[in-house]
Amino acid sequence: MSEKNGYLQKELDNAVREARGQISLLNNKVSGILDRFLLLHPTQSFAEMERDLELERRRSASLQDSLRDREKEYQKLKVGHLDKIKRKALLAPGTVGQPAGVGGHTLDDRTRPATGFGASTAMNVGAVVGGMEANGIQRTPITTRTAQQGQPIPTAPIA
Structure with missing residues (x-):
């Protein structure tokens, strides 16, 4: 029992010594930090x-x-x-993102002002061309469309 007591006492002494050493190291660090801080901010x-x-x-x-x-x-x-x-x-819907003073784009011929090469350019808006009503959007010229009716579309060989 005394051997075990002696062994435990030695362990306790070692732990206390180690703890005191760590405490003194920490105190030195704190005092060094405080000294440096006071050097920077002495007042x-x-x-x-x-x-x-x-x-x-x-x-x-x-x-x-x-x-x-x-x-x-x-x-x-x-x-x-x-x-x-x-x-x-x-x-x-046609005016978003346009600068002030610029009107919206009109697709309807009835509301768009007539512009052209003279007074004879007025056309019948209600005219029916090829079974479809002309709404102001003409993708192909009428002359080309009427000339190609009934004739096969020529195809060129791809080189």
């Missing part, structure tokens, strides 16, 4: 530093709150702007 006391730190925390918190508020306001404006663009697109 500030610890209370002043704590006060400055608290002021910086408050300032940071107020800046974060301000940023949050501005971000919310920006998102509201962005959503409102997108809604405005969507409403414009629904109400006037």
Whole structure:
């Protein structure tokens, strides 16, 4: 029993010595850090530093709150702007994205002003060509279309 007691006492002494050594190392580190800090800031006391730190925390918190508020306001404006663009697109589908003063593109010949090489260019809008009503979009010239009716389309051999 005394051997076991002696062994445990040795272990305890070793642990205490090791702990004291670590404590002294930590104390040296802390004093070195404090010395370096005091060299950098010799006029500030610890209370002043704590006060400055608290002021910086408050300032940071107020800046974060301000940023949050501005971000919310920006998102509201962005959503409102997108809604405005969507409403414009629904109400006037041809005018979205055009500069002010530029009218929308009109596909209907009845509402488009007559332009051409003289007064004889007026045409009958209700005319039916080839069984289809002419709505103002003409993909091929009428002369070409009428000339090719009944004739096979020529194909050239691909080289």
